[in-house]
Amino acid sequence: MPVTPTDAYIADFVDFVRASPSSYHAAAEVARRLQSAGFERLDERDEWPVGGRHVVVRDGAVVAWVAPATADAATPFRVVGAHTDSPSFKLKPRPTTSSEGLLQVGVEVYGGPLLNSWLDRELELAGRIVTDDGATHLVRTGPMLRIPQLAIHLDREVNKGLTLDKQRHVQPIWGAGGSGEILDVLAASAGVDAARIVGHDVLAADTQAPARFGLGDALFASGRMDNLSSVYAGLVALLEAPSDAGHVSVLAAFDHEELGSESRSGASGPFLDDVLVRIGAGLGAGDIERRRAYAASWIVSSDAGHAVHPNYPDRHDPVNRPVLGGGPLLKLNANQRYASDAEGAALWAAVCRQAGVATQPFVSNNSIPCGSTIGPLSATRLGIRTVDVGVPLLSMHSARELAHVDDLVALGAAVTAFFAG
Template sequence: MSPTDIDTTAKDLLAFIDASPTPYHAVREIARRLTQHGYRALDEGEPWTLQPGDKVYVTRGDTSIAAFHLGTTSVERAGFRLVGSHTDSPNLRLKPNAAVARNGYHQLGVEIYGGVLLSTWMDRDLSLAGRVVLHSGGRPQSHLVDFRRPLLRVPNLAIHLNRTVNTDGLKLNAQEHLVPVLGLESAGPADLRALLVRELASANVRAEVGDILGYDLCLYDTQPSARSGLNGEFLHAPRLDNLASCHSALSALVAMGGAGEATCGVVLYDHEEVGSRSAQGAAGSFLRDCLERLVLGHSDGRKDAYHRAIRHSYLVSADMSHAVHPNYASLHEPKHQPLMGGGPVIKSNVNQSYATDGETWAYFASLCREANVTPQHFVTRTDLGCGSTIGPITAAELGIRTVDVGSPMLSMHSIREQAAASDVAAMIAVLRRFFT
């Protein structure tokens, strides 16, 4: 990759992440970028009219999105070329009755979403963002909200009161120790709904406290994403897992010129970090519903068209990969230690935590060769458990050939993660070959 390509793609990724503090905002940003590149929105509740070469997208639940560039050849003969990823990341989320008042402080109760590295959320300048549902015009209407300023903090306990913390480690009880501080009781009452109404008003959304029917609100770190390293080789950012893969998939798709023979697409799911079992998760019907409707509008009309299309299709499951940690190298499998900056990682697990097999591994390796990129390999130590992705779930749901890949990173599931700038451009280059 040229230095210009590396700098351009890295800068764009960091801008994408900073615009996407929650899955709701990520889907909005993805839809905005798709629209800029000529994609039009489809509604799952309306008929779809499709033609070869069309560029379309559809959302579900405000947190999952699928986009497709229809090919010139019917799908039962040319199949689909799909990249799957996920929009969610581990974080802290507000409880429905969030207000807590104790020992002179206003606080907000939170739940743990996904496998959060809890200690990294301490002593951070935290804000709130997400979705507020209002009663408007006789029906519920959703509006996005983002405070964009430090609002909350989870303070650490002073070492004077926890003398063994540096030798025995920080031990946190999620219910007791992760309740963020919002303000002082002495400064006046704290009404979360009134706070939301004021923030909505700043976005020209008029509402009263009584109009709020519900909300889905996430905490996030207000520190912007950044470059670091001797030569700017590293990226420091929240939600790299897995917005970096969403960005690579999206960038490769919109970089297509004219339509190819195959129908190309991306599906970016919510709820991967908590098992994918939801209407908009990979274990739900979202992708299958989309593909079946695409087949109906872009096939020869035979009853077996969908099944024939799947047999001619591939899915690249793109989710970030572990890089070897220089301070904990013994926890990595000795012959499979991906390095940040070393290119895309093919992830394998014989127990099907990843969907890669010899055929799909070879297929992705050939794409890397065509893109002049050298792939790396990851296998977890035999005596450790292995994480999973949307790959095995989607492969099982659809019967589609699938390979699990990702860019290498450190600090996975921390509030602030680390990756290499050059790996962004490399992954995009390989996915572009996949779509051509």
Template sequence: MNARQQVQDCLDFIDASPSPWHVIASLEQRLRDFGFQRLHETEHWSLSAGGRYYVVRDDSSIVMFVAGHKDLAQTGFKILGAHTDSPGLRLKPNPVLNSEQLLRLGVEVYGGPILATFSDRDLSLAGRIAYRTDDGTIASRLLRFEQPLLRLPNLAIHMNRSVNEDGLKLNKQTELPLLFANATQQQLASDRFIELLTQVAGLAVEQILSWEFNIYDTQKGVFWGDNQAFYADSQLDNLASCHAGLTALLNESALNSGNTLVCAFFDHEEIGSESCKGAAGSFLPDVLERVALALDLDKQGYHRALANSLMISADMAHAYQPNFPNAYEPGHKIIVNRGPVIKINANHRYASTCLSEAAFMQICRQAEVPFQKYAHRGDLPCGSTIGPIASAKLGMATVDVGNPMWAMHSARESAGVQDHTYMIKVLNYFFSSI
């Protein structure tokens, strides 16, 4: 595929994945098309060299891997880490608010979104429900409302005269509930929401037990700019990295390289990763150890493999926006469509060290891909990634990288078409090389 086709495939992937639970469903479909077999943590694993496998934990984190035929203790794992969640709004458990004949749905802020960007957009719901089956067991099911269902209308400028000078500020408790419907005297407010769930799920009211819903923007991804050099969508942070990693993995040169390859995509990065399925949990160490044992390594061999491994933590990076020059470190203004970014922070908010940085630089040069280096402005707090967390759990050399993007954590983010192709190319070289 050419650059535009690869980015269109990325946009299609993102638009099909409006919640972390939908991300995993999208990934599973693509993995099955390439012969990957699902493993379950409750079962015994028997792996074969060259086998393609994946494991899912709690519907929104996944580790996919190819069992190589090379000596794992000597060659180590080649690991790509990314995350499936994005900052935004999540529905509260009892969401319906009846206010002056209007129904609103109460939401909670997830992570650190730019709240103002969710106003005046065509929003809807996507997530999963837990329900009771006919035999009394509990199961889950994905749900998605395709049509615009919710909205956060701005206050007119006549009632907020200073909005252009002071910016749009929204109280997280009182000013974020989303408009949903007109109230009626014939129906209890909460019944209307449950009625919608039953219609979409095809279940009886008494079967539905609980839910987790993401608020998502229904507008699909687009190309924009002169020569359509840029693209925009929701959740580029970090589904663009997930797509690049998956595309690199599913290339025949990687699949047939003989290396033991791993892509680990975690939920809960945006809220600190401290969960059973986050990067700070046991998921990746559990899977790697079981892979090593199933490939006949002993405990010492497993630790040798970790010591010989490299992890690339792929998460998007802050592109230079010339309207705001004072927001950037003067010597580290990264430019869209000029190549992947190595992210460096002295306080280890990024996992890169000079050696892992050099390793990625070498991979880029061998793949004939340009690269840039980023450091955050010293008087601004620096964000972080799964890199330092997963690296600490495993004791593994790790480098933090990402593609340049604008408007990180907005409801609508932008990045460069050529950068996406660069990232796929360098990750494929990483997976395929000796």
């Protein structure tokens, strides 16, 4: 059978997810792909050229842009914002422990994972280590860990409600009947001496490959779709962004959204503003010109949202009922947990119409307040008009989330249209 555009998009998205087990790997993979397509990677410590196609990485975040040759000091920006991190478990400073003849690793809970979804799965460790010479190394172990659930014979009431203590019940095992140090494994992954490791930012990731399944292979299961679905859509869109648009097209994929975004590489930090200021300065913009550019700019904050769960229909708004396969979401909240307003709704409707894709509104049940996104943070920090969107998911914050392939592809088409202007 011929390969359809949907097949090609999903197959490449699978490759992207598998290359991105941590925020650091995701940022590196975005940069790698862009450099392969002719983007120049820049160092924040250097002078930057004016115009062109560029990418810069800061820790687990990445910002890339396409500046048209006709850009001037007041040229506006069109930004697709996303985040590279996902809920997980982060390695503690002295990670190797043992109990009852089993080697374990000590972890902290990162963000708000569905803890039970991480049980009885083969996990890997992935992230970065820093050695005593100041060098940073990306590491990943492959299948290495497992958090075994207690057998039902030892907890006959478990199916009435599983309660997991974050300290006692989620420490993974990685060996039996022997001795070892998990830092040795990470060092071997990087090809360095473990004694030289002076710092690490390493998290657990599910190793099961993403997969299509169900009627017509329309359903898609994967880890980290919140929010690699948006990072990938923005990447695809930027690769197709026109070089003669009336704006600078920008992809900003931040880290630490699941923790509140308050870091130098998070949306509350200075990263995006630093880059936009430097782009504008290269085009001759002073403070007034930059403010003019921001006033004419837009941010599409793209992050996953909730589809109506068929087994829990009462947890959703009784009228606004987004479904898998119904198109990307326009995310709305009266208390500005999302940044969308009427103007943003109009922009998103126009973008989806131009892309030929459906969209559907999401609003929370009043009794179950929603979370937030980078949207309100970016709008507050920069004063740029912002609209919140994303693909509908089931099992959000699970080790393995569920989407519809058509929604994933439609999001890519919509943000491509956004960059097209």
